[in-house]
Amino acid sequence: MNNPEYHTHVRGESHYIDDMPNPGEVLYAAVYYAGDVHAIIKGFSFEKALAVPGVKKIITAADIPGQNQVGNIISDETLLADTTVHYRGQPVALVIAESKESAHEAASQITVNSLKLPFVLDAREAYAKDSLIIPPRVFESGDIESAWEQCDFVIEGKADSGGQEHLYLETQAAMTVPLPNGKFTIYSSTQSPTAVQKIAAAVLDIPMSRIEVEVERLGGAFGGKEDQATPIAVLSALAASLMKKPVKLVLPRQDDMRITGKRHPYSSDYKIGFTKEGKILAYEVTLYQNAGAAADLSPAVLDRSLFHCNNSYFIPNLRAIGLSCRTNLPPNTAFRGFGGPQAMFVIEAAITKIAEKLGVSTAVIQELNLLREGDLFHYGQKAEQCKAKECWSDAAQRFKIDEIRGRVESFNSGHVAVKKGMAVMPVCFGISFTSTFLNQAYALVHIYRDGSVGISTGAVEMGQGVNTKLKEIAAQTLSLDGSIIFIETTNTTRIANTSATAASSGADLNGHAVRLACELLKERLIMVVRDELDLQANAAVELRDEKVFVNGKARRLKWKELIDTAYKKRISLSSHTHYATPKIHFDTSTNKGDPFAYHVYGTAIIEATVDCLRGTYKINGIHAVHDFGKSINMVIDRGQAEGALIQGIGWMTMEEVIFNDDGILLSDALSTYKVPDIQFVPDTFEIHPLEDADNPKGILKSKAVGEPPLMYGIGAYFAIYNALKAFRPDKEFDIAAPMTPERVLLNLYAD
Ligand code: LUZ
Ligand code: MOS
Numbered sequence: 001m002n003n004p005e006y007h008t009h010v011r012g013e014s015h016y017i018d019d020m021p022n023p024g025e026v027l028y029a030a031v032y033y034a035g036d037v038h039a040i041i042k043g044f045s046f047e048k049a050l051a052v053p054g055v056k057k058i059i060t061a062a063d064i065p066g067q068n069q070v071g072n073i074i075s076d077e078t079l080l081a082d083t084t085v086h087y088r089g090q091p092v093a094l095v096i097a098e099s100k101e102s103a104h105e106a107a108s109q110i111t112v113n114s115l116k117l118p119f120v121l122d123a124r125e126a127y128a129k130d131s132l133i134i135p136p137r138v139f140e141s142g143d144i145e146s147a148w149e150q151c152d153f154v155i156e157g158k159a160d161s162g163g164q165e166h167l168y169l170e171t172q173a174a175m176t177v178p179l180p181n182g183k184f185t186i187y188s189s190t191q192s193p194t195a196v197q198k199i200a201a202a203v204l205d206i207p208m209s210r211i212e213v214e215v216e217r218l219g220g221a222f223g224g225k226e227d228q229a230t231p232i233a234v235l236s237a238l239a240a241s242l243m244k245k246p247v248k249l250v251l252p253r254q255d256d257m258r259i260t261g262k263r264h265p266y267s268s269d270y271k272i273g274f275t276k277e278g279k280i281l282a283y284e285v286t287l288y289q290n291a292g293a294a295a296d297l298s299p300a301v302l303d304r305s306l307f308h309c310n311n312s313y314f315i316p317n318l319r320a321i322g323l324s325c326r327t328n329l330p331p332n333t334a335f336r337g338f339g340g341p342q343a344m345f346v347i348e349a350a351i352t353k354i355a356e357k358l359g360v361s362t363a364v365i366q367e368l369n370l371l372r373e374g375d376l377f378h379y380g381q382k383a384e385q386c387k388a389k390e391c392w393s394d395a396a397q398r399f400k401i402d403e404i405r406g407r408v409e410s411f412n413s414g415h416v417a418v419k420k421g422m423a424v425m426p427v428c429f430g431i432s433f434t435s436t437f438l439n440q441a442y443a444l445v446h447i448y449r450d451g452s453v454g455i456s457t458g459a460v461e462m463g464q465g466v467n468t469k470l471k472e473i474a475a476q477t478l479s480l481d482g483s484i485i486f487i488e489t490t491n492t493t494r495i496a497n498t499s500a501t502a503a504s505s506g507a508d509l510n511g512h513a514v515r516l517a518c519e520l521l522k523e524r525l526i527m528v529v530r531d532e533l534d535l536q537a538n539a540a541v542e543l544r545d546e547k548v549f550v551n552g553k554a555r556r557l558k559w560k561e562l563i564d565t566a567y568k569k570r571i572s573l574s575s576h577t578h579y580a581t582p583k584i585h586f587d588t589s590t591n592k593g594d595p596f597a598y599h600v601y602g603t604a605i606i607e608a609t610v611d612c613l614r615g616t617y618k619i620n621g622i623h624a625v626h627d628f629g630k631s632i633n634m635v636i637d638r639g640q641a642e643g644a645l646i647q648g649i650g651w652m653t654m655e656e657v658i659f660n661d662d663g664i665l666l667s668d669a670l671s672t673y674k675v676p677d678i679q680f681v682p683d684t685f686e687i688h689p690l691e692d693a694d695n696p697k698g699i700l701k702s703k704a705v706g707e708p709p710l711m712y713g714i715g716a717y718f719a720i721y722n723a724l725k726a727f728r729p730d731k732e733f734d735i736a737a738p739m740t741p742e743r744v745l746l747n748l749y750a751d
Contacts (some may be wrong), residue, residue, distance in 0.1 A: 005217070005467070016219045017173035017189050018250045026175070027056060029239050029249040030103035032093040032110045033259050034085035037663030038119035038328045041083060041092070041112060048109040049095060054102035056243065058110070059094040063242060066205030070231045072195060074133065077294035077331065079203055079231055079238070085114070086293035088663050089258040089330045091231065096239050096247065104252070119328035121663055123267055123290040126325035133295045133324040139306040139591045141378035142317030147282035151273030153357060154282075159270065159349035159735040161342050163290075163657035164263035164335055164650070165673055170219025171256040174233035175248040176240035182206075186213045186237050190229035191221050191460050192500040197492045199230050200237040211237070215490040218462035222647070223334030225462070226500045227297050228260045257668045262657055263335035264301060265290045266342040272350040278358055278365040282317040285309050285346055289339070291324045292331040298324045301332075303434050305339035306591070307379055311347050311711075312388045312428035312601065313369040318378040328663060334502060336647060337710045340429060344711050345652075348425070349735040352718060362718065363401070363424045367392060371428060380592035381430075387601035391625045391690055392426055395603040398688060399623035404607060412726045417613045420620075421723030425715030426603045429708035430596030431504055431698075432584055438499040439581040439597075443513035445474070445521060447573040451546075451560040453480065455517075456488045458498025459510035464706055465636035469507040470514050472632050473699060477518035479544045480559065504704035507632070508597070511699035513579040520575045528566040529557065598697045600704060602626035602690070604645070604712035608719035612727040612748055615741035617720050619649060621684035624712055629695035629703030637702075641687045641709040648713020650676040652737050653720065724748060 008014040046058050061068050061080040071077040081092045097103035120126045174188040188196050193213040201208040239247040266289055273282040287305050291298035302322040309320045355362040371388040408420040432439050444456040461467045467487040475482045526541045529548050542549040546559035586593035604624035610617040631637045654674045658666040667673040695703050720739045724747055733747045
């Protein structure tokens with residue numbers, strides 16, 4: 001079953017917010033955002049802006065009827081700045097006009113009189129000033145203090161990774177339509193319809209039930225619309241309520257890049273102790289997370305960093321300290337991997353340095369320390385159905401790792417200025433929101449009188465193919481052809497209190513809810529069959545391929561007639577069900593529990609070639625064995641794995657979010673922010689599904705796929721790093737990503 005939307009996508013017929021037909025007289029909004037990094041607002045000058053033809057109003061914090069607050073985890077973020085701006089790009093005012101051109105022209109005419117304040121851009125500097133979003137978080141296992149004594153070697157180091165722009169194709173966008181009955185419909189490009197509804201209600205000071213959030217599809221999100229779609233949607237709602245007209249707000253690309261937060265840059269210190277054979281006995285890591293000026297999702301992101309700081313390795317004695325540092329950058333936010341990649345980068349850096357110390361290849365140390373069945377994670381969960389070694393061994397054999405290594409070595413001995421490098425990257429990623437309460441979902445399934453099926457859930461389609469999966473789940477459970485099953489838009493009036501479509505768990509959580517709803521309907525229909533055909537209690541009734549089977553024999557009653565019969569017997573043809581992931585729990589005071597439904601494993605081997613005179617490089621090959629469980633749709637899952645992998649390599653290599661010392665984002669356009677394109681993708685790109693994979697906890701035995709493959713991208717950093725090592729074996733390189741060509745040269749030639 002393929003995504004029915006592919007057809008309208010390629011013809012350009014799929015609607016995103018900015019393509020929606022206008023509902024009558026629509027007004028347009030433009031955000032006026034702070035040009036100062038940290039300042040007290042003393043006054044505005046709106047005269048010139050108001051004189052722009054077509055301008056209707058300029059909205060400021062003073063116009064907000066309810067709370068001027070959009071913080072999700074912590075209430076520390078205004079919708080529109082009141083007295084102080086805390087980052088350049090912070091929304092300060094909203095211009096409403098008859099056209100987008102007028103709105104943007106007017107926004108550019110606003111001036112502000114401000115008193116500039118000192119600011120901090122760096123996480124460590126913020127920590128030194130005690131500027132933390134939450135108190136330090138510490139995850140600990142074993143007895144690290146006495147473990148150091150048993151180590152043959154202890155080494156210390158530092159590893160930094162940079163931010164990442166989400167670069168969803170559809171920028172942040174929303175339109176709100178006020179209805180005559182006092183309700184508002186918010187069309188939002190959000191991963192979190194309920195968050196939009198909740199915050200809009202509080203800002204407008206009306207009950208949540210008066211707001212309906214409607215989401216058809218997103219043109220990409222990658223975590224960037226888990227939290228940061230909310231203020232954009234709420235601004236459009238605020239404007240619509242004040243103007244009593246529909247208001248559309250679509251961020252131009254450059255505004256989007258300046259206003260919204262990104263992946264968190266991390267700076268980390270580690271200390272790692274190991275035996276002379278390379279067995280890791282103790283690991284201590286301190287993660288300085290650059291949270292930006294408001295909490296956003298930073299505390300949750302930080303927790304996932306602490307969960308995944310061991311990546312795919314068993315480390316008996318561990319201490320991980322997470323520091324969420326408040327700086328004057330735009331609030332950083334969810335981004336595919338959600339803090340996991342940043343922490344995994346550090347352990348990979350540490351293992352690289354172990355290998356250098358012992359004079360062996362990194363892969364030897366990695367393999368020696370892989371998680372085994374039954375090992376305890378530092379948060380107390382047991383590794384069950386652990387596939388770490390299986391994926392590693394399968395990748396090593398299938399892709400002939402020794403041949404790759406031999407090829408790299410012989411190339412390097414035959415070349416002086418061009419060097420090759422290879423790296424292996426195992427991944428282990430936990431599936432479930434780490435905030436246990438978020439792991440719940442609803443489905444609403446209607447069977448209509450003609451037998452067609454309409455399904456609503458809280459899942460948001462953002463190009464990841466969740467609708468196709470949900471349809472497949474319903475088709476399998478009801479044994480129907482997909483052509484009569486329809487996945488409806490995501491809507492808070494139909495499905496309330498949803499969790500974000502995030503944490504790779506959209507298909508799992510909502511899919512289980514759809515399965516439950518369909519099973520309930522099936523049970524009712526089987527009762528109808530028994531009644532209608534007057535069957536004995538022991539007769540086996542089955543619904544298969546739109547037919548009714550009794551004791552294995554097809555009867556004349558078909559799906560359509562069965563539905564009509566059920567209706568006439570006054571049996572409900574709708575079901576609304578709730579699913580909550582069973583058994584998971586986590587105690588945030590001890591930081592122990594079983595937070596994840598299961599883990600996803602895999603191993604990638606990445607090869608790179610570096611021109612050590614120019615600093616340029618090419619990724620030559622990506623070979624991975626990935627555990628998809630029993631994939632519901634291999635086309636979608638392969639697409640997710642390939643996309644995530646390239647996005648991860650982009651983060652590690654060429655994508656560089658640069659703020660200058662004045663706090664100005666220099667990489668605020670596609671001319672200055674480079675992302676991988678199709679030319680960058682290597683010719684050899686193999687992702688092999690782990691064979692005979694299974695997953696009793698996942699929907700239809702599949703495994704969540706959205707995020708885990710991103711972290712294979714870390715292998716690209718170390719492949720390039722290893723090439724640099726081949727060029728200058730005796731030089732000690734800093735570990736700092738992204739490994740741009742500029743950084744390659746600095747590594748090679750600066751002292
Ligand atoms: N969002 C969230 C996430 O709120 N909690 C999580 O654990 C998470 N993990 C990955 C991506 N988004
Ligand atoms: Mo999240 S990083 O939106 O899965």
